Amino acid sequence: MGKFSAYKLPLKTLPHGSHAFDYKLQKQFFVDMESADIRDADLDVHVDVNYKGDLYEITLTVKGEITLICDRCLDDLQWPVDTTFHIFVKYGPDYNDDSDELLEIPESDAELNIAYMIYDTVALTIPIKHVHPLGKCNRAMSSLLKKHRAPGHIESDGDDDEMMDEMIEEVETEQMQPDTADDDDVPTDPRWDELKKLK
Known part of the structure:
Protein backbone atom coordinates (compact mmCIF):
# COMPACT_ATOMS: atom_id res chain seq x y z
CA MET A 1 0.00 0.00 0.00
CA GLY A 2 1.50 3.35 -1.09
CA LYS A 3 2.13 6.24 1.27
CA PHE A 4 -0.57 8.36 -0.38
CA SER A 5 -3.11 5.72 -1.45
CA ALA A 6 -5.61 7.11 1.07
CA TYR A 7 -5.82 10.33 -0.99
CA LYS A 8 -7.18 8.72 -4.17
CA LEU A 9 -10.55 9.98 -5.38
CA PRO A 10 -12.51 7.24 -7.21
CA LEU A 11 -13.65 9.53 -10.03
CA LYS A 12 -14.84 6.86 -12.48
CA THR A 13 -17.16 5.23 -9.95
CA LEU A 14 -18.69 8.46 -8.62
CA PRO A 15 -22.35 9.01 -9.56
CA HIS A 16 -23.51 12.42 -10.75
CA GLY A 17 -23.81 15.01 -8.02
CA SER A 18 -21.81 16.25 -5.06
CA HIS A 19 -19.53 14.08 -2.90
CA ALA A 20 -17.47 14.92 0.20
CA PHE A 21 -14.18 13.46 1.45
CA ASP A 22 -12.37 14.38 4.67
CA TYR A 23 -8.75 13.88 5.69
CA LYS A 24 -6.66 14.62 8.77
CA LEU A 25 -3.07 15.69 8.08
CA GLN A 26 -0.38 15.38 10.71
CA LYS A 27 3.41 15.24 10.83
CA GLN A 28 3.74 11.92 8.96
CA PHE A 29 2.10 13.30 5.80
CA PHE A 30 4.77 16.00 5.52
CA VAL A 31 7.57 13.57 6.43
CA ASP A 32 6.40 11.35 3.55
CA MET A 33 6.36 14.42 1.30
CA GLU A 34 9.97 15.12 2.39
CA SER A 35 9.00 18.67 3.31
CA ALA A 36 11.93 20.73 4.59
CA ASP A 37 9.75 23.59 5.89
CA ILE A 38 6.85 21.90 7.67
CA ARG A 39 7.97 20.13 10.86
CA ASP A 40 4.55 19.23 12.23
CA ALA A 41 0.88 19.73 11.40
CA ASP A 42 -2.66 19.48 12.66
CA LEU A 43 -4.82 20.08 9.60
CA ASP A 44 -8.35 19.19 8.55
CA VAL A 45 -8.87 18.80 4.81
CA HIS A 46 -12.36 18.83 3.33
CA VAL A 47 -12.74 17.88 -0.35
CA ASP A 48 -15.91 18.54 -2.34
CA VAL A 49 -16.24 16.79 -5.70
CA ASN A 50 -19.14 17.83 -7.92
CA TYR A 51 -19.54 15.50 -10.91
CA LYS A 52 -21.33 17.20 -13.80
CA GLY A 53 -21.21 14.53 -16.51
CA ASP A 54 -18.00 15.36 -18.38
CA LEU A 55 -16.38 17.54 -15.73
CA TYR A 56 -15.41 17.13 -12.07
CA GLU A 57 -15.35 20.28 -9.98
CA ILE A 58 -12.99 19.81 -7.03
CA THR A 59 -12.68 22.19 -4.06
CA LEU A 60 -10.11 21.61 -1.32
CA THR A 61 -10.54 23.44 1.99
CA VAL A 62 -7.65 23.20 4.46
CA LYS A 63 -7.82 24.54 8.03
CA GLY A 64 -5.60 24.11 11.05
CA GLU A 65 -2.02 24.81 12.04
CA ILE A 66 1.46 23.87 10.86
CA THR A 67 4.79 24.09 12.67
CA LEU A 68 7.62 25.90 10.91
CA ILE A 69 11.09 27.00 12.03
CA CYS A 70 11.51 30.68 12.88
CA ASP A 71 14.10 32.25 10.56
CA ARG A 72 15.36 34.44 13.41
CA CYS A 73 15.72 32.20 16.45
CA LEU A 74 15.25 28.69 14.95
CA ASP A 75 12.54 27.82 17.49
CA ASP A 76 9.24 26.27 16.45
CA LEU A 77 6.73 28.70 14.98
CA GLN A 78 3.01 27.86 14.87
CA TRP A 79 1.48 29.07 11.60
CA PRO A 80 -2.30 29.13 11.04
CA VAL A 81 -3.64 27.69 7.78
CA ASP A 82 -7.06 28.55 6.33
CA THR A 83 -7.05 28.20 2.55
CA THR A 84 -9.03 26.90 -0.41
CA PHE A 85 -8.00 25.44 -3.77
CA HIS A 86 -10.39 25.04 -6.69
CA ILE A 87 -9.83 23.06 -9.92
CA PHE A 88 -11.78 21.35 -12.69
CA VAL A 89 -10.80 17.84 -13.81
CA LYS A 90 -11.81 16.07 -16.99
CA TYR A 91 -10.82 12.94 -18.89
CA GLY A 92 -8.84 13.33 -22.09
CA PRO A 93 -6.38 11.49 -24.32
CA ASP A 94 -3.38 12.23 -22.08
CA TYR A 95 -2.29 13.91 -18.85
CA ASN A 96 -2.25 17.70 -19.19
CA ASP A 97 -1.78 20.22 -16.37
CA ASP A 98 -0.89 23.28 -18.49
CA SER A 99 -3.83 25.25 -17.09
CA ASP A 100 -4.15 26.42 -13.49
CA GLU A 101 -7.92 25.90 -13.64
CA LEU A 102 -8.27 22.64 -15.59
CA LEU A 103 -6.50 19.30 -15.16
CA GLU A 104 -6.84 16.67 -17.87
CA ILE A 105 -6.19 13.04 -16.93
CA PRO A 106 -6.04 9.91 -19.16
CA GLU A 107 -9.15 7.78 -19.60
CA SER A 108 -7.23 4.83 -18.15
CA ASP A 109 -7.02 6.50 -14.72
CA ALA A 110 -9.98 5.38 -12.62
CA GLU A 111 -8.74 7.40 -9.64
CA LEU A 112 -7.11 10.77 -9.02
CA ASN A 113 -4.52 11.03 -6.26
CA ILE A 114 -4.84 14.48 -4.69
CA ALA A 115 -2.01 14.16 -2.11
CA TYR A 116 0.27 16.54 -4.02
CA MET A 117 -2.58 18.99 -4.61
CA ILE A 118 -3.16 19.09 -0.86
CA TYR A 119 0.54 19.51 -0.13
CA ASP A 120 0.93 22.34 -2.66
CA THR A 121 -2.16 24.07 -1.27
CA VAL A 122 -0.65 24.05 2.23
CA ALA A 123 2.88 24.95 1.06
CA LEU A 124 1.58 28.05 -0.74
CA THR A 125 0.35 29.48 2.57
CA ILE A 126 3.92 29.62 3.95
CA PRO A 127 5.42 33.11 3.70
CA ILE A 128 8.92 33.64 2.28
CA LYS A 129 10.12 34.81 5.70
CA HIS A 130 8.58 33.04 8.67
CA VAL A 131 9.42 34.76 11.93
CA HIS A 132 7.84 35.13 15.35
CA PRO A 133 6.09 38.42 16.11
CA LEU A 134 8.40 40.99 17.68
CA GLY A 135 9.16 40.02 21.27
CA LYS A 136 8.26 36.34 20.86
CA CYS A 137 11.61 35.00 19.63
CA ASN A 138 13.89 32.91 21.84
Whole structure:
Protein backbone atom coordinates (compact mmCIF):
# COMPACT_ATOMS: atom_id res chain seq x y z
CA MET A 1 0.00 0.00 0.00
CA GLY A 2 1.50 3.35 -1.09
CA LYS A 3 2.13 6.24 1.27
CA PHE A 4 -0.57 8.36 -0.38
CA SER A 5 -3.11 5.72 -1.45
CA ALA A 6 -5.61 7.11 1.07
CA TYR A 7 -5.82 10.33 -0.99
CA LYS A 8 -7.18 8.72 -4.17
CA LEU A 9 -10.55 9.98 -5.38
CA PRO A 10 -12.51 7.24 -7.21
CA LEU A 11 -13.65 9.53 -10.03
CA LYS A 12 -14.84 6.86 -12.48
CA THR A 13 -17.16 5.23 -9.95
CA LEU A 14 -18.69 8.46 -8.62
CA PRO A 15 -22.35 9.01 -9.56
CA HIS A 16 -23.51 12.42 -10.75
CA GLY A 17 -23.81 15.01 -8.02
CA SER A 18 -21.81 16.25 -5.06
CA HIS A 19 -19.53 14.08 -2.90
CA ALA A 20 -17.47 14.92 0.20
CA PHE A 21 -14.18 13.46 1.45
CA ASP A 22 -12.37 14.38 4.67
CA TYR A 23 -8.75 13.88 5.69
CA LYS A 24 -6.66 14.62 8.77
CA LEU A 25 -3.07 15.69 8.08
CA GLN A 26 -0.38 15.38 10.71
CA LYS A 27 3.41 15.24 10.83
CA GLN A 28 3.74 11.92 8.96
CA PHE A 29 2.10 13.30 5.80
CA PHE A 30 4.77 16.00 5.52
CA VAL A 31 7.57 13.57 6.43
CA ASP A 32 6.40 11.35 3.55
CA MET A 33 6.36 14.42 1.30
CA GLU A 34 9.97 15.12 2.39
CA SER A 35 9.00 18.67 3.31
CA ALA A 36 11.93 20.73 4.59
CA ASP A 37 9.75 23.59 5.89
CA ILE A 38 6.85 21.90 7.67
CA ARG A 39 7.97 20.13 10.86
CA ASP A 40 4.55 19.23 12.23
CA ALA A 41 0.88 19.73 11.40
CA ASP A 42 -2.66 19.48 12.66
CA LEU A 43 -4.82 20.08 9.60
CA ASP A 44 -8.35 19.19 8.55
CA VAL A 45 -8.87 18.80 4.81
CA HIS A 46 -12.36 18.83 3.33
CA VAL A 47 -12.74 17.88 -0.35
CA ASP A 48 -15.91 18.54 -2.34
CA VAL A 49 -16.24 16.79 -5.70
CA ASN A 50 -19.14 17.83 -7.92
CA TYR A 51 -19.54 15.50 -10.91
CA LYS A 52 -21.33 17.20 -13.80
CA GLY A 53 -21.21 14.53 -16.51
CA ASP A 54 -18.00 15.36 -18.38
CA LEU A 55 -16.38 17.54 -15.73
CA TYR A 56 -15.41 17.13 -12.07
CA GLU A 57 -15.35 20.28 -9.98
CA ILE A 58 -12.99 19.81 -7.03
CA THR A 59 -12.68 22.19 -4.06
CA LEU A 60 -10.11 21.61 -1.32
CA THR A 61 -10.54 23.44 1.99
CA VAL A 62 -7.65 23.20 4.46
CA LYS A 63 -7.82 24.54 8.03
CA GLY A 64 -5.60 24.11 11.05
CA GLU A 65 -2.02 24.81 12.04
CA ILE A 66 1.46 23.87 10.86
CA THR A 67 4.79 24.09 12.67
CA LEU A 68 7.62 25.90 10.91
CA ILE A 69 11.09 27.00 12.03
CA CYS A 70 11.51 30.68 12.88
CA ASP A 71 14.10 32.25 10.56
CA ARG A 72 15.36 34.44 13.41
CA CYS A 73 15.72 32.20 16.45
CA LEU A 74 15.25 28.69 14.95
CA ASP A 75 12.54 27.82 17.49
CA ASP A 76 9.24 26.27 16.45
CA LEU A 77 6.73 28.70 14.98
CA GLN A 78 3.01 27.86 14.87
CA TRP A 79 1.48 29.07 11.60
CA PRO A 80 -2.30 29.13 11.04
CA VAL A 81 -3.64 27.69 7.78
CA ASP A 82 -7.06 28.55 6.33
CA THR A 83 -7.05 28.20 2.55
CA THR A 84 -9.03 26.90 -0.41
CA PHE A 85 -8.00 25.44 -3.77
CA HIS A 86 -10.39 25.04 -6.69
CA ILE A 87 -9.83 23.06 -9.92
CA PHE A 88 -11.78 21.35 -12.69
CA VAL A 89 -10.80 17.84 -13.81
CA LYS A 90 -11.81 16.07 -16.99
CA TYR A 91 -10.82 12.94 -18.89
CA GLY A 92 -8.84 13.33 -22.09
CA PRO A 93 -6.38 11.49 -24.32
CA ASP A 94 -3.38 12.23 -22.08
CA TYR A 95 -2.29 13.91 -18.85
CA ASN A 96 -2.25 17.70 -19.19
CA ASP A 97 -1.78 20.22 -16.37
CA ASP A 98 -0.89 23.28 -18.49
CA SER A 99 -3.83 25.25 -17.09
CA ASP A 100 -4.15 26.42 -13.49
CA GLU A 101 -7.92 25.90 -13.64
CA LEU A 102 -8.27 22.64 -15.59
CA LEU A 103 -6.50 19.30 -15.16
CA GLU A 104 -6.84 16.67 -17.87
CA ILE A 105 -6.19 13.04 -16.93
CA PRO A 106 -6.04 9.91 -19.16
CA GLU A 107 -9.15 7.78 -19.60
CA SER A 108 -7.23 4.83 -18.15
CA ASP A 109 -7.02 6.50 -14.72
CA ALA A 110 -9.98 5.38 -12.62
CA GLU A 111 -8.74 7.40 -9.64
CA LEU A 112 -7.11 10.77 -9.02
CA ASN A 113 -4.52 11.03 -6.26
CA ILE A 114 -4.84 14.48 -4.69
CA ALA A 115 -2.01 14.16 -2.11
CA TYR A 116 0.27 16.54 -4.02
CA MET A 117 -2.58 18.99 -4.61
CA ILE A 118 -3.16 19.09 -0.86
CA TYR A 119 0.54 19.51 -0.13
CA ASP A 120 0.93 22.34 -2.66
CA THR A 121 -2.16 24.07 -1.27
CA VAL A 122 -0.65 24.05 2.23
CA ALA A 123 2.88 24.95 1.06
CA LEU A 124 1.58 28.05 -0.74
CA THR A 125 0.35 29.48 2.57
CA ILE A 126 3.92 29.62 3.95
CA PRO A 127 5.42 33.11 3.70
CA ILE A 128 8.92 33.64 2.28
CA LYS A 129 10.12 34.81 5.70
CA HIS A 130 8.58 33.04 8.67
CA VAL A 131 9.42 34.76 11.93
CA HIS A 132 7.84 35.13 15.35
CA PRO A 133 6.09 38.42 16.11
CA LEU A 134 8.40 40.99 17.68
CA GLY A 135 9.16 40.02 21.27
CA LYS A 136 8.26 36.34 20.86
CA CYS A 137 11.61 35.00 19.63
CA ASN A 138 13.89 32.91 21.84
CA ARG A 139 15.51 35.45 24.19
CA ALA A 140 18.83 33.64 24.43
CA MET A 141 19.24 33.50 20.66
CA SER A 142 18.18 37.15 20.26
CA SER A 143 20.82 38.20 22.80
CA LEU A 144 23.51 36.14 21.07
CA LEU A 145 22.66 37.64 17.69
CA LYS A 146 22.91 41.14 19.13
CA LYS A 147 26.22 40.36 20.84
CA HIS A 148 27.79 38.86 17.73
CA ARG A 149 26.54 41.43 15.26
CA ALA A 150 29.57 42.85 13.48
CA PRO A 151 29.86 46.62 14.16
CA GLY A 152 29.93 48.77 11.03
CA HIS A 153 29.22 45.89 8.65
CA ILE A 154 28.97 47.23 5.11
CA GLU A 155 27.83 44.45 2.82
CA SER A 156 24.39 43.49 4.02
CA ASP A 157 20.92 43.26 2.68
CA GLY A 158 18.54 46.08 3.72
CA ASP A 159 16.03 43.54 4.97
CA ASP A 160 18.69 41.93 7.16
CA ASP A 161 19.52 45.34 8.66
CA GLU A 162 15.86 45.93 9.39
CA MET A 163 15.51 42.50 10.99
CA MET A 164 18.61 43.02 13.14
CA ASP A 165 17.39 46.45 14.25
CA GLU A 166 14.07 44.89 15.25
CA MET A 167 15.88 42.19 17.18
CA ILE A 168 18.11 44.69 18.99
CA GLU A 169 15.05 46.73 19.91
CA GLU A 170 13.37 43.53 21.10
CA VAL A 171 16.33 42.59 23.31
CA GLU A 172 16.63 46.10 24.75
CA THR A 173 12.90 46.16 25.52
CA GLU A 174 13.15 42.80 27.27
CA GLN A 175 16.17 43.94 29.29
CA MET A 176 14.28 47.00 30.55
CA GLN A 177 11.33 44.90 31.75
CA PRO A 178 11.69 43.26 35.17
CA ASP A 179 11.97 39.51 34.97
CA THR A 180 9.33 38.08 37.28
CA ALA A 181 10.55 34.50 37.08
CA ASP A 182 13.55 33.23 38.99
CA ASP A 183 16.24 32.36 36.42
CA ASP A 184 17.21 29.24 38.37
CA ASP A 185 13.69 27.83 38.02
CA VAL A 186 13.48 28.35 34.27
CA PRO A 187 14.59 25.26 32.31
CA THR A 188 17.21 26.03 29.70
CA ASP A 189 17.54 24.62 26.23
CA PRO A 190 20.63 22.33 26.12
CA ARG A 191 21.43 23.59 22.60
CA TRP A 192 21.95 27.12 23.91
CA ASP A 193 23.96 25.83 26.90
CA GLU A 194 26.40 24.22 24.48
CA LEU A 195 26.64 27.44 22.46
CA LYS A 196 27.37 29.46 25.60
CA LYS A 197 30.44 27.28 26.25
CA LEU A 198 31.96 28.59 23.00
CA LYS A 199 32.26 32.16 24.38
